[in-house]
Amino acid sequence: MTDTNIVDLRSDTVTKPTPDMRQAMADAQVGDDVFGDDPTVNRLQEKVAELLGKEAAIFVPSGSMANQTAIRAQTQPGDEIIAHADSHIYHYEAGAPSGLSGCSLRLLPGPQGRYTASDVEAAIRPLDSHFPQSTLIVVENTHNRGGGSVWSIDSIAAIRAVADAHNLKMHLDGARLMNACIATGTPPAGYAKYFDTVSTCFSKGLGAPVGSAVAGTAATIRRVHRFRKMFGGGMRQAGIIAAGALYAIENHIDRLSDDHDNAKRLALAAAEMPGLSIDPDSVETNIAYFDVDENAGTAQSRCQTFREKGVWMLPVAPQRIRAVTHLDVSRDQIERAITVLGNVLGSQSAV
Ligand code: TLP
Numbered sequence: 001m002t003d004t005n006i007v008d009l010r011s012d013t014v015t016k017p018t019p020d021m022r023q024a025m026a027d028a029q030v031g032d033d034v035f036g037d038d039p040t041v042n043r044l045q046e047k048v049a050e051l052l053g054k055e056a057a058i059f060v061p062s063g064s065m066a067n068q069t070a071i072r073a074q075t076q077p078g079d080e081i082i083a084h085a086d087s088h089i090y091h092y093e094a095g096a097p098s099g100l101s102g103c104s105l106r107l108l109p110g111p112q113g114r115y116t117a118s119d120v121e122a123a124i125r126p127l128d129s130h131f132p133q134s135t136l137i138v139v140e141n142t143h144n145r146g147g148g149s150v151w152s153i154d155s156i157a158a159i160r161a162v163a164d165a166h167n168l169k170m171h172l173d174g175a176r177l178m179n180a181c182i183a184t185g186t187p188p189a190g191y192a193k194y195f196d197t198v199s200t201c202f203s204k205g206l207g208a209p210v211g212s213a214v215a216g217t218a219a220t221i222r223r224v225h226r227f228r229k230m231f232g233g234g235m236r237q238a239g240i241i242a243a244g245a246l247y248a249i250e251n252h253i254d255r256l257s258d259d260h261d262n263a264k265r266l267a268l269a270a271a272e273m274p275g276l277s278i279d280p281d282s283v284e285t286n287i288a289y290f291d292v293d294e295n296a297g298t299a300q301s302r303c304q305t306f307r308e309k310g311v312w313m314l315p316v317a318p319q320r321i322r323a324v325t326h327l328d329v330s331r332d333q334i335e336r337a338i339t340v341l342g343n344v345l346g347s348q349s350a351v
Contacts, residue, residue: 007333007340009266010314012176012259012286012326015207021247028243032236033059034229040239044246045213051249052198053189054215058224059242063088063175065233066199066212068096071136072231073223074169074196077102080132082123086113086145088173089138100231104132112282113146117158124166137163140173141191142180145316148263148287148324150180153190160194170194175201175212179285182256196220202245205259205286206252207327210241252327259286262325262334269338275302275345276321290321296345309340 008014017025031037041059048057060066067089071081081097083089085107089097097103106123108115125131137159141151163170172195174180174188181188192198197216202208214224228234235241267280267288275296278288292299299315306313314322325334 005310006312007310007329007337008312009323009325009329009337010312012204012324015203015327017209017244018207018327020251021208021244024247025240025243028239030237030239033238034234034236038237038239038242040246041242044242044249047246047249048200048213049215051188052192052200052215054192054198055218056221057213057215058221058228059235059238059245060212060214060224060228061210061233061235063173063199063201063204063212064093064096065228065231066175066201066214067138067171067173068093068100069224069227069231069233070171070197070199070214070216070220071097071103071138072101072227073220074171075101075103075135076133078132079103079135080106080125081136081138082106082108082120082134082168083138084108084110084113084115084140084143084146086143087138087140088144088175089140091145103136106134111146112149113140113143114149114151114155116155117162120159120162124162124168134166134168137168137170138173139170139195140175142176142183142285142287144175144287147282147289148176148179148285149282150183150284151191153186153194156191156194169196171196172198174198176204176285178253179205179256179260182253183260183285197224202248205256205326206245206248208241208244208248211245213245255327256286258331259325259327259329260284262286262329262331263288263323265331266323266325266334266338270341273342273345276341286325288323288325289316290323292319292321294319302344305344306340309344311337311340 267283
């Protein structure tokens, strides 16, 4: 099967740079970024700081490194971080909060990856030498395992008030912050102002091949710079990849609404199919989770059959499949995916 026949919905991380993006990367001016000499990286960092309304930003290789350098810069070993039980920093960053920062996690429940200010209030540890100290709250927006769900400004503001009352810091895992911005019409700085640090990714829906950033005060970003080096993320002529990120910010934010429309279209169609369940209203941005009915096989077996017919999705639990829309999936390809899913599920007898 050729690349163009495949509808790859496994993640928005799979996008390939467009010809114009590649050209911008080829043309990039570069220097040694560990010395602060790369003009393209510097331009990207200034642009991200401005977009997020922060004093400074730093380019890092990945979303995981963005989150983990921000965590390391704002905690001490023995501290406790408050986060959702479904958060990316807990499930998918290889245990880094404990491995790299020596922190434990206090995990909160809540539908679609969202918790409330009163959940946070109840989780904060008293000032007593027996307890780990709560120092940092992490919000993920949009929320990956929550189904690309978007946090409201009101709920974030309420959590900020609790954080201020107890002198806690707040970090935003904004790997897909731009999806939240496009879904709600809130500018990036409108979310970022509630947080001490914000991470954001260029290599997800924005379609750049590599890279993320952390933004915050100049003092915090200086600490992040040190931990980026310590964690092995100091890059040299990184302008080549920063140019892809700059291109992505300048050209690929507004089009995220197409991805959201495509995810909704897929969810609405799948909701009508036998063997799959999804509430289309739960699809707020570019991520959709489908539950596979027990009598329709496992997520693994369904994904295998879809894959053989050119539709790639991710089994994320025994009965759960994830589909993510992005720059490299057109509306026509979504229609093709719907046809494949319909044919496979309609013709399922023995699974
Ligand atoms: N998420 C990836 C996988 O790791 C699951 C994906 O395919 O969705 N924060 C959030 C909310 C993320 O979804 C991801 C990537 C990251 C951070 C980490 O980014 P990278 O992969 O660049 O380290």
